[in-house]
Amino acid sequence: MEKPVLIRLKGISKSFDGETVLDNIDLDIHDEEFITLLGPSGCGKTTTLRIIGGFETPDSGDVFFEGKRINDLPPYRRQVNTVFQRYALFPHLNVFENIAFGLRIKKLSEKEIRTRVKEMLELVNLRGFEKRHVSTLSGGQQQRVAIARALVNNPKVLLLDEPLAALDLKLRKDMQNELKNIQKKTHITFIYVTHDQEEALTMSDTVVVMAEGRIQQIGSPVDIYNEPVNAFSADFIGESNIIDGVMLEDYKAKFSGKVFDCLDFGFEKNEPVDIVIRPEDVDVVPVERGMLVGKVVNVTFKGVHYEVIVDVDDYKWMIQTTDYVAPEATIGIYIEPDAIHVMKKSKYSSLIGDYSSYSEELERLSDVDEIREEPAEERYAE
Amino acid sequence: MRSNVRYRSLLERAAAAPHMVWSILFIVAPLFFVLYFAITDAEGHITLNNLASLTDYSNIFLLSVSFALIATIICLLIGYPLAYFMSRTGKTTRRVLLLLLMLPMWISLLIRTYSLMALLDNGGLLNSLLVSLGFGRIRIIGTGGAVILGMIYDFLPYMVLPIYTVLTKLDPRYIEAAADLGCNSLQVLGKVIIPLSLPGVISGITMVFVPSISTFYISQKLGGGAFDLIGDTIERQFQHPSTYHTGAAISLVMMILIIISVAIMNRFSDSNSGGFVV
Ligand SMILES: Nc1ncnc2c1ncn2[C@@H]1O[C@H](COP(=O)(O)OP(=O)(O)OP(=O)(O)O)[C@@H](O)[C@H]1O
Ligand SMILES: [Mg+2]
Numbered sequence: 065m066e067k068p069v070l071i072r073l074k075g076i077s078k079s080f081d082g083e084t085v086l087d088n089i090d091l092d093i094h095d096e097e098f099i100t101l102l103g104p105s106g107c108g109k110t111t112t113l114r115i116i117g118g119f120e121t122p123d124s125g126d127v128f129f130e131g132k133r134i135n136d137l138p139p140y141r142r143q144v145n146t147v148f149q150r151y152a153l154f155p156h157l158n159v160f161e162n163i164a165f166g167l168r169i170k171k172l173s174e175k176e177i178r179t180r181v182k183e184m185l186e187l188v189n190l191r192g193f194e195k196r197h198v199s200t201l202s203g204g205q206q207q208r209v210a211i212a213r214a215l216v217n218n219p220k221v222l223l224l225d226e227p228l229a230a231l232d233l234k235l236r237k238d239m240q241n242e243l244k245n246i247q248k249k250t251h252i253t254f255i256y257v258t259h260d261q262e263e264a265l266t267m268s269d270t271v272v273v274m275a276e277g278r279i280q281q282i283g284s285p286v287d288i289y290n291e292p293v294n295a296f297s298a299d300f301i302g303e304s305n306i307i308d309g310v311m312l313e314d315y316k317a318k319f320s321g322k323v324f325d326c327l328d329f330g331f332e333k334n335e336p337v338d339i340v341i342r343p344e345d346v347d348v349v350p351v352e353r354g355m356l357v358g359k360v361v362n363v364t365f366k367g368v369h370y371e372v373i374v375d376v377d378d379y380k381w382m383i384q385t386t387d388y389v390a391p392e393a394t395i396g397i398y399i400e401p402d403a404i405h406v407m408k409k410s411k412y413s414s415l416i417g418d419y420s421s422y423s424e425e426l427e428r429l430s431d432v433d434e435i436r437e438e439p440a441e442e443r444y445a446e
Numbered sequence: 447m448r449s450n451v452r453y454r455s456l457l458e459r460a461a462a463a464p465h466m467v468w469s470i471l472f473i474v475a476p477l478f479f480v481l482y483f484a485i486t487d488a489e490g491h492i493t494l495n496n497l498a499s500l501t502d503y504s505n506i507f508l509l510s511v512s513f514a515l516i517a518t519i520i521c522l523l524i525g526y527p528l529a530y531f532m533s534r535t536g537k538t539t540r541r542v543l544l545l546l547l548m549l550p551m552w553i554s555l556l557i558r559t560y561s562l563m564a565l566l567d568n569g570g571l572l573n574s575l576l577v578s579l580g581f582g583r584i585r586i587i588g589t590g591g592a593v594i595l596g597m598i599y600d601f602l603p604y605m606v607l608p609i610y611t612v613l614t615k616l617d618p619r620y621i622e623a624a625a626d627l628g629c630n631s632l633q634v635l636g637k638v639i640i641p642l643s644l645p646g647v648i649s650g651i652t653m654v655f656v657p658s659i660s661t662f663y664i665s666q667k668l669g670g671g672a673f674d675l676i677g678d679t680i681e682r683q684f685q686h687p688s689t690y691h692t693g694a695a696i697s698l699v700m701m702i703l704i705i706i707s708v709a710i711m712n713r714f715s716d717s718n719s720g721g722f723v724v
Pocket of ligand 2 (some may be wrong): 225
C-alpha cells in the first residue's frame with residue numbers, strides 16, 4: 065500500500081541571474097520512500113534539494129511538508145537533515161563533536177549523546193575515530209562522518225547530495241548497501257541525488273529523471289528502464305538505440321526503410337517519432353531471416369555478453385548478444401514487436417546520435433566520471 | 447637536478463640578503479643595545495640595579511596595562527560586530543565602510559591624534575557645538591577616558607580588518623550545515639561563526655593591545671600630561687643619557703611582557719587555523 069505524501073513540490077521554478085534552473089517542478093515524495101533525483105550535471109538536482117532543505121526559496125511554487133506549506137520555514141525548523149555534496153564538516157571540531165553537533169543543539173544529556181554518537185560511528189565503520197580531526201580524514205571517511213552527522217538526529221527526511229561520489233568502487237558498493245539497509249531499518253525518507261544511473265536503479269524505490277531543470281520521468285527503476293518516456297530518459301538510463309522513425313498508423317512504425325509491427329498507438333498519421341530499442345532486445349539472425357541487414361563494425365567482449373556495433377545503412381546499432389559474431393560479418397537483425405518503443409519527438413531527440421561515437425556521446429550526456437575529482441584513498445589502519 | 451637545486455638555494459639566499467642586513471642593522475643591533483644598557487651601569491659594569499629599580503614603576507605598568515586592556519576590549523566589542531556586518535552586507539556598503547576604515551590609516555598617527563585633540567579640546571569643535579546648543583562644556587582632554595578614546599580611535603581598524611578578512615573567507619556551507627543541524631541564527635553565530643573567526647580575533651587583539659600598551663604620544667596629547675604610561679616613561683628616560691639604563695630596563699621588561707601576552711594569545715588560536723598572528 066502506498067504511504068502518504070510527506071513532501072510535495074508544486075510548480076517550483078527557480079532562476080539564478082535570469083537563467084532558469086528549475087522549471088515548474090511537480091513532485092510528490094512519500095513517507096519512508098527512497099527517492100532518487102537522477103540527471104546530468106547542472107540539471108538542478110542540488111537546487112531541488114536545497115529548496116527542500118530550506119536553503120533556497122523558489123521564485124514561484126510551493127513546498128509542502130505533511131500538508132503544510134513550508135516555503136518560509138527556516139532550515140533549522142525543518143525536520144530534515146542534509147548530507148552536503150562536499151561534506152561541510154566543521155573544521156574546528158573533531159569527529160565526535162561533529163557528529164554530536166545536532167544533539168548538543170537539542171540539549172540532550174551527555175550520556176545519551178555519547179551512546180548515540182558511538183552507535184553512529186559503528187554504523188559508518190569509523191570506530192576509534194572520535195578524537196581525530198576532520199582535516200586528517202580521507203575523502204571517504206569525511207563523507208561517512210557527514211552521513212553520521214546527519215543521521216544521528218533521526219530526521220524525518222534525509223537529503224543526500226551525491227554522498228558516495230568520492231568513494232572508490234568497492235567502498236561505494238558497500239556504502240550503497242549500507243545506506244539502503246539503514247533506510248529500511250530507520251524508515252527515514254531518503255531523497256538521494258546522483259549522476260550514476262546504476263546507483264539510482266539499484267538503490268531507489270522511485271527514480272526521478274531530470275534534465276535542464278525539468279522532470280522527464282518519475283517511476284520505479286523497472287518502469288524507468290523498461291518504459292522510458294522519451295529519448296532522453298532512454299538514453300540516460302542504460303544503453304539504447306534511438307532511431308528516427310515515422311508512425312504510419314497505430315501498431316505500424318517505419319524506420320531504417322522498413323515497416324515494423326509494434327505495440328504502440330495513439331499517434332497522428334505519419335507523425336515523426338523516436339524509436340527506442342534496447343541492445344539486449346535485438347536478436348542476431350542469419351541474413352535471410354533478418355528484418356534488417358548490417359555489417360559488424362566492432363565486437364567487444366563484456367564478460368556475460370558481447371557488445372556488437374552493427375552498421376545498418378550508415379546508422380550504428382548496439383547489440384548485446386551471448387553468441388559470438390565475427391567482425392566484418394554481414395548479419396541479420398530481428399526485433400520483436402514488444403521490443404520496439406515508440407516515443408514522441410522531444411527537444412533532446414536531435415542531441416542523441418547513434419553508436420558511431422559511442423564513448424564521446426556517453427560523456428557528453430551523462431558526465432558520470434567528471435565529478436569524481438577526489439581520489440578515494442581509504443585508510444583503514446588505526 | 448642537483449645543481450639546479452643548489453643554484454636555486456643560492457639565488458634564494460641572495461634574495462634574502464638585503465633583508466638580513468636590514469634586520470641585523472635595525473632589529474637585532476638595537477635589541478642588543480637595549481639588553482646591554484638594561485644590565486649595565488654608567489661605567490659599563492654589569493648590574494641588576496636597573497631592573498631592581500623598576501619596582502618604582504609598577505604603578506605605571508599597571509596603569510598602562512589596564513588602559514590598553516580596556517581599549518582592546520572596547521575595540522573588540524565595536525570591531526567584531528562591525529566586521530561581521532561588513533562581511534555580510536552588500537558590495538557597495540562594504541566598500542564604503544572599508545574605505546572609511548582604511549582612510550585614517552593613510553594619515554599619520556600624530557596628525558590623527560592632533561585632530562582628535564582639536565575635536566575634544568575645551569575650546570574644540572565638540573564643546574563649541576555643545577555650547578551653541580545651550581549645553582555646558584564637558585572636560586574630556588586630560589581624562590583617562592580621552593586617552594582610551596584616543597587608543598580606540600587610532601587602533602580600531604587593526605581590530606576590524608583581520609576579523610573582517612577571516613569572516614569573508616568563512617565558507618557559507620558551514621553556516622548552512624549548522625542551520626541544517628538545528629541552529630537558529632544566534633546559535634550559528636555562537637557555535638560556528640565565532641569559533642571559526644577566532645584566528646582573526648586573536649590577531650586583532652594582538653594588533654590593538656601591543657601598540658596601545660607602548661604608545662606615548664596619545665597619553666601625552668589627550669591625557670594632558672596627567673597620565674604617565676610606560677611609553678611616556680621610556681621616552682622621558684631616553685631624553686637624557688644618564689637615564690638610558692633605566693629606560694632600557696623598562697623597555698626590556700615591556701618587551702618581555704608583550705612577548706608573553708602574544709604567546710598566550712597564540713595558545714588560544716588553534717594550531718591548525720592560526721597563521722594570522724605574528
Ligand atoms: N547560487 C547560485 N547562483 C548562480 N547559479 C547557480 C547557483 N546555484 C546553482 N546555480 C546554477 O544552477 C544550475 C543547476 O545547479 P545545481 O547545483 O542544482 O546542479 P546539479 O544538478 O546539482 O549539478 P551537479 O550534478 O553538477 O552537482 C547550474 O547551472 C548552476 O550553475
Ligand atoms: Mg549538485
